[in-house]
Amino acid sequence: MALLEVHGLRKAFGGLQAVNGCTFNVEQGSITALIGPNGAGKTTVLNLISGILKPDKGRIVFDGHHIQRRPPHQITHRGMNRTFQISLNLEDMTVLENMAVLSPVGGMRGLFRPDISKAERERALELLAFVGIAHLAHEVTRNLSYGQKKLLDFASLLMADPKLILLDEPAGGVNPALLEKIIDRVRQLNDQGITFLIVEHNMEMVMSTCNQVVVMAYGTVIAEGTPQSIQNNQTVLEAYLGKVAS
Ligand SMILES: Nc1ncnc2c1ncn2[C@@H]1O[C@H](COP(=O)(O)OP(=O)(O)OP(=O)(O)O)[C@@H](O)[C@H]1O
Ligand SMILES: [Mg+2]
Numbered sequence: 001m002a003l004l005e006v007h008g009l010r011k012a013f014g015g016l017q018a019v020n021g022c023t024f025n026v027e028q029g030s031i032t033a034l035i036g037p038n039g040a041g042k043t044t045v046l047n048l049i050s051g052i053l054k055p056d057k058g059r060i061v062f063d064g065h066h067i068q069r070r071p072p073h074q075i076t077h078r079g080m081n082r083t084f085q086i087s088l089n090l091e092d093m094t095v096l097e098n099m100a101v102l103s104p105v106g107g108m109r110g111l112f113r114p115d116i117s118k119a120e121r122e123r124a125l126e127l128l129a130f131v132g133i134a135h136l137a138h139e140v141t142r143n144l145s146y147g148q149k150k151l152l153d154f155a156s157l158l159m160a161d162p163k164l165i166l167l168d169e170p171a172g173g174v175n176p177a178l179l180e181k182i183i184d185r186v187r188q189l190n191d192q193g194i195t196f197l198i199v200e201h202n203m204e205m206v207m208s209t210c211n212q213v214v215v216m217a218y219g220t221v222i223a224e225g226t227p228q229s230i231q232n233n234q235t236v237l238e239a240y241l242g243k244v245a246s
């Protein structure tokens with residue numbers, strides 16, 4: 001069963017057709033990768049799915065609901081949450097405060113009143129421990145390393161108890177030890193029934209972690225299948241090589 005259906009999605013920026021008739025499904029319980037050369041439209045698709053951008057055309061069905069006209073907080077409320085290619089942490093707040101702000105449970109309320117309820121605080125500490133940074137709960141966020149900020153992003157999105165998690169380049173700029181940790185946590189959450197859609201350039205992560213792969217180029221899906229089948233797909237190789245050549 002598909003937890004997420006994307007059908008005929010289109011989005012232009014001025015004269016540039018960034019997403020040009022994009023159709024794919026994310027199966028319930030899968031870890032699905034969304035890959036493709038730079039500029040293929042992957043982040044734009046995540047922005048459309050999560051409601052940050054509105055599609056010009058097309059349909060997005062999440063957990064049986066049409067969400068293509070819904071604002072981001074409603075989509076989060078339905079059980080989808082995401083990270084961004086660039087961290088959105090508030091640097092002057094503590095890690096724990098960020099957990100409240102970034103939590104869709106707290107949302108804007110958290111921004112103006114960063115003190116959090118006992119239950120929220122317990123959940124936040126539990127999630128910080130899950131990603132291994134509970135000892136930094138009271139640290140000012142700007143003092144965290146790049147990797148620790150990535151872990152904070154990851155922990156904070158779990159505050160919403162999502163059924164579907166969208167990750168935009170979780171391995172980007174991350175050292176091998178941290179990548180192992182992120183992969184391990186993704187697997188654990190997936191074992192608990194959480195579905196993932198992961199935009200990633202790191203093929204090691206894609207091949208070792210994902211069970212479905214969707215390949216985009218020029219705003220559209222050019223191939224879909226298991227990691228093994230994608231690896232040997234001529235169209236996919238050409239899309240990547242074409243990009244390198246140009
Ligand atoms: N807000 C925007 N305004 C104008 N053009 C945009 C905007 N966002 C994306 N684009 C363009 O749309 C195309 C698709 O961009 P997108 O960021 O979705 O690609 P991507 O597949 O995520 O690439 P990367 O792998 O480099 O992150 C690119 O040509 C990009 O320059
Ligand atoms: Mg991108």
